[in-house]
Amino acid sequence: MCLAAFAGSVGCRLFEPASSTTDSAAPLLPGQSTGVFTTARPTLAGALNDFFGRRPIADQPLEFPHNVHVGKQIMCTEYCHESVTKGPVAGLPSVSTCMICHAAIATDRPRIQQLAALSEKGLDLQWARVYGYATEARVKFNHAPHIRAKVECATCHGDVGEQTVAQRNVDLNMGFCVNCHNANNASVDCLACHF
Amino acid sequence: MDRRSFIKLTAITGTSATLAGCGNPENQLIRFIPAEDIVPGVAVWKPGVCPLCRAGCGLTVRVMDADAEVVRDGQAGIVRIAAAKKLEGAPDHPVNRGGLCPRGQAAIQITYHPDRITQPLRRAGERGQGRYEAVSWDGALTEIVSRLDALEGAGNQRALAAVTQSGRGHRSALIGRFLGAYGAPGPIAYELFGDEVLRRANGLSFGRQQLPTFDLANARYVLSLGADFLGTWNSPVAQSVGYGRMRQGRPGLRGAFTQVESRMSQTGAGADEWVPVRPGTEGVLALGLANLIMAAQLHPASAAGRAGALIEGWNAGLANYAPREVERITGLAAARVERLARQLGDARPAVAMVGGPPLAHSNGLFTALAVNALNALIGAVEQPGGMFFTPQLDVATASKASGSVASPAPTIDRLAADGLSGGPATQVLLVDGANPVFTTPRAWRVREAFEKIPYIASFSSFLDETSILSDLILPDHSFLESWTEALPESGSMVAVASVAPPVMRPLHQTRATADVLLEIGRRLRRPLDLPWQTFDEMLAATFAGLPSATADVDAWTDAQAKGAWAGPLPAGLAVAGTAGASAAPGTFAFTAPLFDGNAEQYPFYFLPYPSNAFLDGSLAHLPWLQEMPDPLSSAMWSSWVEINPATAERLGIGTGDVVEVASAHGALRTAAVITPGIAPDMVAMPAGQGHRTFTRYASGRGENPVELLAPVTDAATAALAWAATRVRMSRVGPPDGRLILFAGGMREHPAGEHQR
Structure with a gap:
């Protein structure tokens, strides 16, 4: 049965789009994609991890030293994760955000030169998400109200200032959330967090 | 399937899934730097204009961040964009007032269609x-x-x-x-399914060569001759909003509504009374009503003015259109004509509307003029609860x-x-x-x-x-x-x-x-x-000449910001009416509609009608509309021909049977839908399917009724008379799965047929 479930989750790749066009349809034109959009996982590993709720360890494209930036008093919410005050998602900075400062600062470092080269080519960084909830948890987390309630970033994300690449060192399970909500008289209604 | 084969199949599927999964590492695509600042997870609503029909409804479009697969400099990759995700009717738009029809809802699929042409x-x-x-x-x-x-x-x-x-x-x-x-x-x-005949008629009767606007919200009685005004005709969303207020928006007062047509439309299905008449004789019914209203002295003949003067015998009280004569021509019992006349004459305000099949005959212009004269007679023109003409901006002058x-x-x-x-x-x-x-x-x-x-x-x-x-x-x-x-x-x-x-x-x-x-x-x-250098320069030139609704912005x-400008037009920017300008074109009298194909060989009137999903077929490429069940037959992803139960029984046709429908100009095979909402001597087919090539969703699906049509035109306007073809029909085989019904057959069957 499990196998069947995996098969279902990766089934998109078994279904070749060519068979979905009828005989009378015109051939594909230059520039048209052949794929049919599906929400299924692209690999078996992805499907397996998803099934067991296991998140892959974030493999970042660049060893970003959080400690250096936090040490220089660059606030998390000011530049790099600026959406955190505006909406549900904190957001991961694009190369153009890096280049606001690094066009001039520390341009001799190899990592920065790597950044500049990407920026010149118009390519962005493939940041991997570190935190997040499984889809099945149906959590609609919104950063902005937490920032307004003056919850420290470190409460949920650990002391990032001591890390280089961000690690998941706080387990964001439901108990963690409810304890904090209770302690701060925030709502613990199911619908406050879940769909 | 037995247990053994199920387990085997599971194993095979699982193995192939593993193999298929191997070659596709995640995050294979490179990522480009986004071109815009987007707050992820936050929706922005922006104004839009629905492009699907001429109604011109206003949209409000939900825009949010999304990852799009794009090609830049020959390199495939992903980029974060602000993408439109949902269309709704703009709440403050003067036409659709927050409403949006299902076609408009599906318009979002145009942008993301997998078969879109992406480059020259x-x-x-x-x-x-x-x-x-x-x-x-x-x-x-x-x-x-x-x-x-x-x-x-x-x-x-x-x-x-x-x-x-x-x-x-x-x-x-x-x-x-x-x-x-x-x-x-x-x-x-x-x-x-153009409305040139009605525009011409309105030009002749009222000096306004355009489609009318109906104040349904204030009407107490509506007589619609063939106009599918809640489904596909004219401005369906605006008319649906007005209709809702007419029926349920005034406590204690529910406007009455009669639909005259020979095939029940989505609109007709909601009428208090559904009146079938012979195709192409709707104008005679309109004049028959006018004759009785004048005879009962409910309104004087002179009230109709110029619109009445266009009809032969108007001032003499339309003696040629007495109830007996109307019965002979239209097939509608004289007593029923008299009852309709009383309803129309007594209710104030009342309005008649005409559109669609009645005007798609060789005598279409006469029919439209007859209904115009009736409206003028009952005082429905430019009066609350009646018909109006929306002032039109003169684009050429406005855009300089x-x-x-x-x-x-x-x-x-x-x-x-x-x-x-x-x-x-x-x-x-x-x-x-x-x-x-x-x-x-x-x-x-x-x-x-x-x-x-x-x-x-x-x-x-x-x-x-x-x-x-x-x-x-x-x-x-x-x-x-x-x-x-x-x-x-x-x-x-x-x-x-x-x-x-x-x-x-x-x-x-x-x-x-x-x-x-x-x-x-x-x-x-x-x-x-x-x-102009660009299109928006042309638009800016137009709007520069319009008065602003808000004091501090132009x-x-x-x-x-709002998606629309509305208000009174400054002098000189409105399209001038042609009242009194043109020479009198003479008077019009009923001539029997011409049909292609003689009645012995081709015994059925053939009515192609605009599909509720695809209109004339221009929307058949949108899968949401393909899978939207037809409101009456519940058919989807397919074509069908509607047949009266008595006719079907005579020809031995059952629901889903494959039938051949042939005119003198072509033949097609499609599935039968048996429905009481059609005259026994008529068969009807929705337009829109039968595309040879139109993306993966529409190609090779269903049949195109236009291929049967004869090149009959309305004499005065040269518009195609698309309801003027006769056909024959025969059963060729049992159901073969080509008809896909969402909810079984028609619910209204004669007693004893429920179990079938």
């Missing part, structure tokens, strides 16, 4: 094969410019023709100006488009006939938003004529039956990626101009057609004298 293409195979090669925009524009320069060099500018969607907005005006400045005839706007105006265009059948018979032949054809190969009767031979045209350029976003004949495709942006505008012809008491800036950045290498035309005009050897800024 040049034909690489035979015409009609659909083989194209990629070409750069510069290369494509150079090619078309050289074609136009060659025509101009030969002094043959009149050999350029353009087939466009019909409309009165800026886009049509721009194409007209382009053709005029070049020296070509004006654009040919052909619409299968002085200069040569294109000479009138030939009709599409004339163009085809000329091309095939050695008349003035078209050398270069531009196609914008029209698919005449699909929507014209075979007898006009539009396809053959187009195949003979040396060079065709299309602005289409999809390969349909017309664009597949083109040599060059210059794909347009989707309506969410470009400036959109509409000047609604009806649906509002005050003048409306809808406008919206692009909602999102273009997904593909497409360009806005209006801007492409302006660029072609600049690139010609003899550049065209067009006063009309242009205000309209962009």
